Amino acid sequence: MSKKKLSFEEELERLEDLVERLESGELGLEESLTTFEEGTKIARELVALLEKAQGRVAKLTESDEGDFVLEPFEPVEEG
């Protein structure tokens, strides 16, 4: 999955905005159609993200030089 250009939050806000504009009934036909197209597309993408995207688990360490290093992290099962 390409790193999302917009955050989930921004996409969701965009969708809410599109719904409101579409529901206002003030859009022309062509504009309604493009709004409808974009809204449906965003909704599908958001659902796909929620269901399929898998984030990673990493460990953050700081070197003596102040550089940050991310390494894969696997929690140990023994506590």
Add this chain to the structure above:
Amino acid sequence: MAHEPREEEARQVRTVSEVTGLVKSVLETSLPSLWVEGEISNFKHHSSGHMYFTLKDDSSALPSLMFRFANEKLAFKPGNGMRVVAQGRIKVYEPQGRYQLYVERMRPSGIGALAQAFEELKKRLAEEGLFDPERRKPLPEFPRTVAVVTSPTGAAVRDVIRVIRARAPMTDIVVVPTVVQGADAAPSIADAIRAIDAWGGADVAIVGRGGGSLEDLWAFNEEIVARAISGAVTPIISAVGHEVDVTIADFVADARAATPSNGAELAVRDGADVSRRVESLERRVLGAMRSTLSGLEDQVARLHTAYAFKLPREIIDRSAQRVDELSRRAGSSVAQLVAAARAEVTRHETALRLSDPRGIMARGYAAVSVLPEATPLRSIDDVQPGAAVRVTVTDGRLDCEVEKIAGTHGRKS
């Protein structure tokens, strides 16, 4: 004693300073930073601000001092007879040839004393305004990355990862390993919080550990942790111990969770709820498109009625069906949905064009209405001979009087 001078020669004779220096170097290099528990006696708070006292137990005494820069950070007021745990280094004070503990940090020992230290620090930080609600930063609604400041081997980190994975699998989790108990815990936690800000990649951080005794959780009651949390740019959720455990970290954090698992719940929203929200928005998109299309359909129908021009009934019926289908097609692709909507619009536009009276009038037809109300004339039954009617053509109108009425099949009503 003939051998005595020889022995004296064999052994190196040292100065007092040399011996003291030797002791100093042996002591100070072989003893790392220590934690010492003991009772305070001979306590003196000198006018310079430095504190001098002796830590003792049943059989030994350890001369100690705490410089002003260090004792200014104390969360409690030390005094004779108080049991404390002090951290510091053993150093040799050469002029007096004695070693002493240079205390860097100190806290009361025992539950009663801890509770007192807790109350004193809480009061002091509250007066400073560190607990003011308006200082709290809002938590992001949909964090992309959640940092977790805790032990990499404890139950807390596993709980947090499990809960976030279940609720919001797309979230990245970054564990910042720290010590959460004992002498090094507080500075380690404070450093981790500063590191998260310096790194800048986390949208929110959970700081905490699993349950334990009051002393186990003590690091979260230390001032340096409180200040690190309060000064953090990244919003911080404190998640220490169990529901009943309240720490200073809880008061300064932007949100307080009862447990580490609860911290994870506060950090990310439940994906199932978010899915429902998105799906409801998609339904509204479809619904709004549908009503836009039916608005168009009504427009066609109105024109149709107003001018009594023939528009095949099937077009409207089929259109209505297509519009209904749109909202049932939630399972089909966006491209298909849009194509269906677009086809619908085209259909309506054609219907509108067909119904536009101007186009029809241009071909030689006229619209007739009955005066004075200008109601559409649909049938010979609408008028009597002598009635006034208005004839509208493409470029104007004629007001006329009905002279004679005849039915299409010679019928006269």
